[in-house]
Amino acid sequence: MSVFNSSRLLGRNVLVTGASAGIGAAGSNVILCARRLESLKAVAEACTTAHKESGVKEGGNFPIVQLDVSDKQQVASLLDKIPENLRKVDVLVNNAGFVLGVERVGTIADSDIEAMFSTNVLGLISVTQLFVKEFKTRNAGHIINVGSVAGREAYAGGSIYCATKHAVNAFSGSLLRELVDTNIRVTEIQPGMVETEFSIVRFRGNKAAADKVYEGLQPLVAQDIAEEIVWAASRPPHVNIAELFVMPVNQASPTINYRGGK
Structure with a gap:
């Protein structure tokens, strides 16, 4: 994800889970949390470079915290891993989440079901509970949950993922x-098709199969x-x-889209 300027976020502390794909806000301090340490380092470097190029003096701290939100012990110790001067988090972005497979009910592996629910639902709730307590003491804060069009309308081949995103909603x-x-404040962002690593993970590393998901239309990108x-x-x-529903111009639902050529 890219950088977007906003004077109201100057000097604010933002914590993002699932940040290995990258997100930054110019003028903010962004605590980047994800499972993949090497990817986190690359995102932090990109955020640092973007902040320098923006010329904004406020913020600009991008500490990384290796975090698996499905691990309760890691979530419980999260605050201790954040630099002390940044522990007063102003905005929590629950971005961690993924989908595995397109199997239908009756053929879905228990391990896939547990993995999706552990991260997409239980992990999101655990992190939120950790910060909402502190937000209440200050009577301030913003929780932003990244949901999905799959949390608004179910589709065949996505029963477990749809169930997790309906739970987030x-x-x-x-x-x-x-x-x-x-x-x-509480916000849910509900994207439609977004071309990221999402589909590659869903198809277990099969990039050709992932590319077909977006064939013939212009999907959203992470920056959007x-x-x-x-x-x-x-x-x-x-x-x-409260809710922000965002889709590509040629998508109307999880199953209705126009593939007339990009």
């Missing part, structure tokens, strides 16, 4: 209602979603973008 909605008497996240986070304090 329900969790986000409940959290929004639970925090209505606070100044804590990064900009929507930063836009939502940079609204005035009294404004909350």
Whole structure:
């Protein structure tokens, strides 16, 4: 994901899970968390370079924390791994999540089911619980959950992934209602087709199969979603973008799209 300027995020501390694909906000300090350490290092370097080129003086710290959100012990010790001067997190972006396979019910491996739920649902909830306690003490903070069009409409071959993203949608909605008497904001970003490593992981490394998912149309790219996240986070304090549904112009649902050529 790329860089997007916003004066309201200057000097703010943003923590992003699943950040090995990269996200940065110019003027913010971004704590990058993911399982893959080498990828995190590359993202941190890219964020540092982008911040220098922006000429913005505020922020510019991009510490990395190796984190598997499905590991409860790692989540419990997360705050201790964040530099002390950045532990007052202003924005939490729950971006960690993935899909495995296109098998249908009856043929889905238990390990795939457990892996998707452990990361997409249980991991997201664990990290949110960790930070919402601190947000409540300050009566401030913003929780941004990355959902999916799959959390709005189910489709064949995606039963488990759709179930996890429907859970994220329900969790986000409940959290929004639970925090209505606070100044804590809750946002769910719901992307449609986004060309990242997502489909390569789904097809277990088969890039040819992954490329066919986007064949004939122009999908979203990671930068598009990064900009929507930063836009939502940079609204005035009294404004909350509860849901933001974003799709390519030639997609209308998980199964309805136009492939007339890019």
